[in-house]
Each structure stands twice: as structure tokens, then as C-alpha cells.
Amino acid sequence: MTITIHTVSGAPRGWRVLLGLAFKxxxxxxxxxxASKGEHKAPEFLKLNPRGTVPVLEHDDILVRDSVGAxxxxxxxxxxxxxxxxxxxxxxxVWQTTLECCDYLRDAANSLLFPILVEGKPLPxxxxxxxxxxxxxxxxxxxxxxxxxxxxxNGLFLVGSAPSAADAVAYPEVRILGRAIDTKHEIMKALGFxxxxxxxxxxxxxxxxxxxxxxxxxxxxxHW
Numbered sequence: 001m002t003i004t005i006h007t008v009s010g011a012p013r014g015w016r017v018l019l020g021l022a023f024k025x026x027x028x029x030x031x032x033x034x035a036s037k038g039e040h041k042a043p044e045f046l047k048l049n050p051r052g053t054v055p056v057l058e059h060d061d062i063l064v065r066d067s068v069g070a071x072x073x074x075x076x077x078x079x080x081x082x083x084x085x086x087x088x089x090x091x092x093x094v095w096q097t098t099l100e101c102c103d104y105l106r107d108a109a110n111s112l113l114f115p116i117l118v119e120g121k122p123l124p125x126x127x128x129x130x131x132x133x134x135x136x137x138x139x140x141x142x143x144x145x146x147x148x149x150x151x152x153x154n155g156l157f158l159v160g161s162a163p164s165a166a167d168a169v170a171y172p173e174v175r176i177l178g179r180a181i182d183t184k185h186e187i188m189k190a191l192g193f194x195x196x197x198x199x200x201x202x203x204x205x206x207x208x209x210x211x212x213x214x215x216x217x218x219x220x221x222x223h224w
Contacts, residue, residue, distance in 0.1 A: 001059055001060045002027065002028060002029050002059075003021065003026065003027070003028040003029070003057065003058070003059045004028065004029045004030075004031055004057075004058045004059070005017055005018060005021070005028055005029070005030050005031070005055055005056070005057055005058075005070075006031045006033060006045065006048060006049075006054060006055060006056040006057075006058065007030065007031075007032065007033065007054040007055040007056075008032065008033050008034075008035045008040065008054050009032050009221045009222045009223050010176070010221035010223065010224070011035075011054050011055070012106070012109070012172035012173055012176060013053075013054065013055055013067040013172075014054045014055035014067070015171075015172040015219060015221070016055075016067040016068070016070075016071065016165075016168045016169050016172060017055050017057060017067050017070045017071065017074075017168075018030070018218070018219035019163075019167070019168040019171060019172070019210075019216075019219050020070070020071045020074055020083055020165065020168045021074065021215070021219075022213060022214070022215035022216055022218065022219050023081060023083060023163045023164075023167070023168065023213065024074060024078055024080065024081045024083070025081065025214065025215065026074070026078060030218075032222065033045065033054065040052050040053065040054055048063055048065075049063075049065045051065065053065070055067055055070065057070040057073065057074075059077075067169075068098060068099075068102060068165070068169070071083050071084075071098075071165045071168060071169075072084065072165075075165075081162070082164075083163075083164050083165040083168065084098075084164065084165055085159070085160075085164065090159060090160060090164075093159045093160075094159045094164045094165055094166050095165075097151065097158055097159055097166035097170075098164075098165045098166045098169050100147075101166060101169045101170045101173070102169055104140075104144055104147075105144045105147075105148075105169075105170055105173050106169075106173060107140070108137065108140040108141040108143070108144045108173075109141060109144075109173040109176065109177060111133075111136075111137035111140065111141075112134070112137040112138055112140070112141045112177075112191075113176060113177065113180050115134065116180055116184050116187055116188075117176075117179070117180055117183075117184070122187075123186070123187045123190055123191075134191065135191070138191040138192055138193070141177070141193075142192065145174070145199075145200050145203060146200075148170060148174070148200075148203055148206075149200050149202050149203055152202035152203065152205075152206050153202065156206070156209060157206065157209070158170060158206075163210065163213065167206075167210060171207070171210055174203060174207065175207065177193070177196075178196070178207075179224070180193075181193050181194075181196065
């Protein structure tokens, strides 16, 4: 049976698993759910995941309802091109970076981009509590990007010379930030995200390397 990924187009956690599959060069099918229609809460999907969240990886009698769990399952099932390192030192570095990105980078990106991209709110006026909250979120995002920039100082990817689970987790957050810059340019410029290439040149090169990998195009959100 083919690996099937149930996800929502553009959902960062689902995108993690698609990237992991691409990094490994594996074949898979995508079943896109329409969140606007509540398909992730429909009875059919709740049989796969009672929590009603994406992604879900389905293969034969295996169901994995967590993105990092799915990446770990892929590594155990298809050990070539490991996502969690080839040595114990690499494994420690990949797991640490992966989980840090799951916590800090995801929180920063969500706090910044949810009101801008999902809720579609205009930029609040200076001095308001809403603007202060957004400024704080922007500072957190810049802090996490600086962290990633430092990780890339000595390697092509976040941990070493090959893409890993850390890259699969971090990339969607950074790429969706780029989407916000493209589509909400004035708001993002006011928050300090106008010239990402100059601010974070290593991240720019890293994004280009991932974008050039075989299978990358299939992982892109279909509505982009």
C-alpha cells in the first residue's frame, strides 16, 4: 500500500512530513482536506484521528497522527537517507534542533502570522496593546531566525551536510513567513521583515538548497 498523507494545504505540520518523504526520495499520495469545510472534523477523518488534526500518515495498518512521529516512523521503516542522523552525535543534534524548532520557532511563527494570514487583520496602530503584542511576536521570530542563521554557519543544512528532520520542521515556518512577506508586504515591512536576504543570507541559501531538492515541488501547498 502506498503511503498516504492526510493534510491541509499549507499546514506546516503536514508539510514537515511531505518534506521528510521528499528528502528520502519516497513515493506517496496526498489527500488534501478542506479546513474551510470542516473536513478535518468530519466523522470519516475522525476515525483516523479522533483529535481532528493533521497530518495523519497512513500505510497498511499503520496510522501516525503526529508529524515528528511520522518522520521517526519513516526513518525506522526506510532507513536510507536518515532523517535523524547516522551517528549518535548526529542523532542528538537532530533531535535537539527538531524539538527546539517544534517549540520555539513554531510558537513564534504562529503568534506572528496567525493574525496576519489567517485572521487577515490590518496592522494595529502604534501604542496599542495589539501592536505591542505583534511587535513582541516579530521580535521572537527574529530571535529564532538568528538562531537558525547560526546553525547554518558551518553546514549546508541545519545539522550537517544532508537534510534532516530538523530541516523538515523548520523549513515550512520560514517559507510561510516568506509567503506573508510576499502577500502582506507593507505589514511585514513595518514589523522588520522587508529584506530577509540581507538580514539572513545563510537562511536564504538554505531555502534555495531545499527548493532545489528532487521531489520538493510536490510538497508545495497547492493553493500557492
